[in-house]
Amino acid sequence: SKPNILTPKLPPGSWKLPLIGNLHQLVGSLPHHSLKDLAEKYGPLMHLQLGQVSTLVVSSPQIAKEVIITHDLNFAQRPHLLVTRIVTYDSTDIAFAPYGDYWRQLRKICVIELLSAKREVSNLIRFIDSCSRFPIDLREKISSFTFAVISKAALGKEFKEQDSLKSVLEEGTKLASGFCLADVYPSVKWIHLISGMRHKLEKLHDRIDGILQIIVDEHRERMEKRTGELEAEEDFIDVLLKLQQDGDLELPLTDDNIKAVILDIFSGGGATVSTAVEWAIRVFDGKGDVDETGIDELKFLKAVVSETLRLHPPFPLLLSRECRENTRMTINTWAIGRDPDYKGADFGLIPFGAGRRMCPGILFAIPSIELPLAHLLFHFDWELPNGMRHEDLDMTEVHGLSAKRKHSLHLIPIPYNS
Numbered sequence: 001s002k003p004n005i006l007t008p009k010l011p012p013g014s015w016k017l018p019l020i021g022n023l024h025q026l027v028g029s030l031p032h033h034s035l036k037d038l039a040e041k042y043g044p045l046m047h048l049q050l051g052q053v054s055t056l057v058v059s060s061p062q063i064a065k066e067v068i069i070t071h072d073l074n075f076a077q078r079p080h081l082l083v084t085r086i087v088t089y090d091s092t093d094i095a096f097a098p099y100g101d102y103w104r105q106l107r108k109i110c111v112i113e114l115l116s117a118k119r120e121v122s123n124l125i126r127f128i129d130s131c132s133r134f135p136i137d138l139r140e141k142i143s144s145f146t147f148a149v150i151s152k153a154a155l156g157k158e159f160k161e162q163d164s165l166k167s168v169l170e171e172g173t174k175l176a177s178g179f180c181l182a183d184v185y186p187s188v189k190w191i192h193l194i195s196g197m198r199h200k201l202e203k204l205h206d207r208i209d210g211i212l213q214i215i216v217d218e219h220r221e222r223m224e225k226r227t228g229e230l231e232a233e234e235d236f237i238d239v240l241l242k243l244q245q246d247g248d249l250e251l252p253l254t255d256d257n258i259k260a261v262i263l264d265i266f267s268g269g270g271a272t273v274s275t276a277v278e279w280a281i282r283v284f285d286g287k288g289d290v291d292e293t294g295i296d297e298l299k300f301l302k303a304v305v306s307e308t309l310r311l312h313p314p315f316p317l318l319l320s321r322e323c324r325e326n327t328r329m330t331i332n333t334w335a336i337g338r339d340p341d342y343k344g345a346d347f348g349l350i351p352f353g354a355g356r357r358m359c360p361g362i363l364f365a366i367p368s369i370e371l372p373l374a375h376l377l378f379h380f381d382w383e384l385p386n387g388m389r390h391e392d393l394d395m396t397e398v399h400g401l402s403a404k405r406k407h408s409l410h411l412i413p414i415p416y417n418s
């Protein structure tokens, strides 16, 4: 029979039910696990129908390279999701901004200005030292540490709003990691009314916005008062405010734009980095002291970090891209990393994505993972509590904005030099 030119030829995929398509195949298990199982049956490029949204799922390095390098421009958009529309100022952050001049300008500023971040590890070590030989909840400590590192780079000196910002962002992460029905039925406008999702997100946005605006105003006030302070003292908000005032930018920055970028840095950088550090902690036989300059010498530590990102990428499905309205593409980097024929090179290991929308935070993220890890492993030996053996350690993951350990890691630090 003649091919039907109205129905494009789609990659293989499993049988689709009316209305829901393949949604039912993603419930009950973590999405990246279900998608790996489906890819074993239907191949490394498959098509699924998730509600009204057509979705391409990529599960091999070769096809990942093809879509995000060869056809980079066709996949440079992100989907327009309810959560980013409401929470990140109508998707004017970097991660969800439409591909174009605004996105390009903001991304460039972020890459140039954030890399000079100062780091803060001594508080973490001091704290752990004070409770050595007792089990501690390492998740809590690592996430506070990561928040402090990012805060310092983005907000500079301590701000009294810092604790409220941390707690409202944690709430936001919980809300944003849930399944959002409105995103798979974008044309059915009443869906978010019944789920109450829009209302919850609007309330969350108002609280985040209130705190961020205070922080921006405080920075602006401080900037107006100060004269001739060293540029090295400037934090990321200062830089953005200066660019806003100078008026040299092609596209002027509003306060909302500045708040959207700050939100991106906390949400994109916080959970990912702390998830990676928590997965990476294992038995390690090193002793000694480390600083940032010595880190390059630590080949083994670097290998541990890459292995952690292969087995436990914080975004197992990267962040989706959109190639045209209501057609999304997602890369299952978790499945690629666990392929028994895994080779590593050439798009085998892409926890930060690739192409023009690749993570701009990579150079900030890697030392933020390596440095605390090096300190935690060189200063302390770690024991499991209650006579637990290593093989009893629960390695189950949980679904969320980033794929964390299901249970927080409780360990006993034993200092090498008391």
Ligand code: HEM
Binding pocket: 094, 095, 096, 107, 114, 264, 265, 268, 269, 270, 272, 273, 276, 313, 314, 315, 318, 319, 320, 351, 352, 353, 354, 355, 356, 357, 358, 359, 360, 361, 362, 364, 365
């Ligand atoms: C282990 C740590 C991290 C991992 C695994 C990670 C992973 C990713 C991934 C997979 C993407 C999507 C890439 C793509 O579509 O190809 C992304 C985007 C992004 N990341 Fe990261 N990230 C990390 C840390 C950070 C940090 C520390 C920052 C900021 C300081 C950051 C800021 C962003 C932003 C702004 C985007 C959006 C880029 C765009 O759409 O143009 N990330 N990240």
